[in-house]
Amino acid sequence: MDMLRGFALLLTCQSAGEALSRLAHLPLPGPVIGLLLLWALLNVPAVRVPVAAAAEPLLGHLSLLFVPVGVGVVAHLGLLGQYGGRMMAAIVLSTWAGIAVSALVLRALLPPMPGPVSAPTPAANGNGSA
Amino acid sequence: MRDFVELWVYLSATPLFGLTATLVTYVIAHGVYTRLGQPPWANPVLWTVVALALLLGVTGMPYPTYFSGAQFIHFLLGPAVVALAWPMWQRRAELRARAWPLLLAALAGGTAAAGSAVAIGWAAGLPTEVLASLAPKSVTAPVAMGIAAQLGGIPALAAVFAVLTGLVGAVSAKYLLDALRITSPEIRGFALGTASHGVGAARAMQVHPTAGAYAALALGLQVLLAALLMPLALMLFKNF
Numbered sequence: 001m002d003m004l005r006g007f008a009l010l011l012t013c014q015s016a017g018e019a020l021s022r023l024a025h026l027p028l029p030g031p032v033i034g035l036l037l038l039w040a041l042l043n044v045p046a047v048r049v050p051v052a053a054a055a056e057p058l059l060g061h062l063s064l065l066f067v068p069v070g071v072g073v074v075a076h077l078g079l080l081g082q083y084g085g086r087m088m089a090a091i092v093l094s095t096w097a098g099i100a101v102s103a104l105v106l107r108a109l110l111p112p113m114p115g116p117v118s119a120p121t122p123a124a125n126g127n128g129s130a
Numbered sequence: 131m132r133d134f135v136e137l138w139v140y141l142s143a144t145p146l147f148g149l150t151a152t153l154v155t156y157v158i159a160h161g162v163y164t165r166l167g168q169p170p171w172a173n174p175v176l177w178t179v180v181a182l183a184l185l186l187g188v189t190g191m192p193y194p195t196y197f198s199g200a201q202f203i204h205f206l207l208g209p210a211v212v213a214l215a216w217p218m219w220q221r222r223a224e225l226r227a228r229a230w231p232l233l234l235a236a237l238a239g240g241t242a243a244a245g246s247a248v249a250i251g252w253a254a255g256l257p258t259e260v261l262a263s264l265a266p267k268s269v270t271a272p273v274a275m276g277i278a279a280q281l282g283g284i285p286a287l288a289a290v291f292a293v294l295t296g297l298v299g300a301v302s303a304k305y306l307l308d309a310l311r312i313t314s315p316e317i318r319g320f321a322l323g324t325a326s327h328g329v330g331a332a333r334a335m336q337v338h339p340t341a342g343a344y345a346a347l348a349l350g351l352q353v354l355l356a357a358l359l360m361p362l363a364l365m366l367f368k369n370f
Contacts, residue, residue, distance in 0.1 A: 010209040017212070028357045029276035031211035035350065038215035055213035058206065059346065063175045063300075063332035064156050065207045068148075068200035069271050070179035070293040071186065072193060072286060086254035090264060091291060094247035095298045096306055098268055098325030102239025102348070103312045106320055109231035 006054025009047060013038045142191055148199025155181050168336055170301045175329055179293075207272045210328070211353065217346040225347065232320070236351040239324035243268040243295075244360070259283050267291040269356040270327040270349060280361050292327065299326020300333035315341040323348030 016037055018030030026033065041047055141147050159174040159181070166172050186196055197204070218225065225232065247264045256264070262283030266274040271292040278288030303322050312318055319341030322330035331349045335342030 007209070010212045013215075014208050014212045027280070027361045028354075029273050031208045031272060032353055032357050034208075034212035035215045035353070038212050039219055042215065042219045051213075051216055054209075055216035058210050058213045059217065060335070061332075062210055062328045062335075063173075064152075064178075065203055065210055066175055066271060066293050066296060066329055067152050067156060067178050067182070068197060068204040069289045070175060070297075071152075071182045071196060071200065073179070073183065073290050073294070076287055076290055083254075083256055083260065086251070086256060087260070087264075087291075088294075090247050090250040090254065090256070091267065091294050092298050092302075093250055094243050094245075094264075095268070095295050095325050096302070097246040098239045098243025099299060099303050099306055099321045100310060101242035102235045102324040103307060103310060103317050103321035105238040106231060106235035106317045107312060107314075109234060110228065110317070 002050045002053035003057070004054075006050035006052070009041070009051055010034075010038070010054055010058075013041065142189065143195065145199035145202070147191075148196040149202055150199070151182060151185065151196070152178070152200045152203055155185075170304050170333065173297060173300050173329075173333065175293075175332075176297050176301065179297075207270070207328075211270060211272060214346055214350040214353070217343050218350045221343055221347060232347070232351065235320065236324055236348060236355055239321065239348075240268055240352050240355055243325050244356075260287065263288040264291055266356055266360060267295045268325055268327060269352055273353050273357060277356060277360050281364055293329065296326045296329025299330040303330065303333070316344045319344035320348045324352055327352065 013034035014031050015034075017028075017032065017034030020026060020033050021028060021030045028036075038051065042051065156174060156178045159177045162177070163169075163172045163174045182196070185191075186193065244265045244267070247267060248261050251261050251264050259282060262281040263278045263285075265281060265283070266277035266288055269277060269292065271289045274288045274292040275285035279285045299322055303318075303326065307318050307321065312321070315338040319331075319334040319338065322334045322341070323345030327349050331342065331345035334345035
């Protein structure tokens with residue numbers, strides 16, 4: 001039941017987000033506003049267990065959710081065929097640029113993390129995720 | 131034989147086929163991936179997409195027919211974006227303490243990914259609507275579609291670019307980060323989530339729980355930053 005309650009909360013936040021995005025002409029997509037609404041809602045202790053019960057399985061199988069769109073490559077073979085090589089070059093090189101830049105910037109900015117201290121942090125903070 | 135053909139004609143026209151094929155293929159691909167010890171090249175999304183694309187090619191099934199079933203899985207992307215609030219909220223203390231480094235790294239990584247994609251695409255002579263579809267490719271697919279539409283791109287193409295970006299990151303990030311000698315799981319996860327969103331974050335979650343949490347955090351930050359800043363950047367660009 002917790003999972004269903006949590007899923008209902010996720011959908012309610014998303015719907016409220018869609019409504020807000022459209023009514024107030026906000027630049028944020030509905031699910032993103034839903035994310036912010038859920039964040040605010042998590043201050044209420046009663047919602048935490050249901051939200052965890054729905055969010056964890058959903059995020060645990062996040063990669064499955066990208067399959068239908070991935071298969072959509074098939075529907076765009078025409079466009080991909082015409083520019084395929086150049087598009088792939090842009091995608092591959094820019095992804096590497098994004099990974100390298102974010103990793104190097106974060107390494108430069110984060111105070112040096114001694115291994116033994118940083119290791120227990122997730123365990124101490126993530127008590128709700130078990 | 132004729133019965134079989136009739137059965138196929140019936141089954142292939144119902145949404146049941148797309149949904150079943152997607153789930154069964156993914157379960158098999160994930161099983162192989164796990165059995166092989168989770169090497170990046172055996173990424174289950176990559177091989178599921180390849181197998182299903184081949185299946186559609188061999189059977190001649192049009193994509194919309196497949197999608198009529200697969201949409202039930204696709205639909206969950208929206209609630210999944212909302213659900214990102216949970217891992218981020220759980221780490222709010224860490225987030226607050228490291229807010230500036232994380233925000234700057236997300237901004238720098240996102241700008242590098244989107245900027246270099248558009249620059250390389252522009253230099254290669256890609257049409258404008260393709261460039262506008264490339265810009266949000268480091269953001270998770272449903273949000274990328276919304277941003278691409280606002281920028282004047284093709285939403286469906288933006289979603290395909292986002293998935294390809296996710297796969298490139300999930301398959302190659304390990305080697306790139308090893309070459310850069312980045313060992314901390316926090317930074318490795320964060321970089322994966324920044325540049326290759328959900329598919330990268332899914333890979334990070336499988337490798338290390340801390341890396342997974344930072345990947346989810348990076349993914350959430352990327353969604354917020356891109357949704358807020360990309361239309362703004364376009365507005366400034368158009369006015370000058």
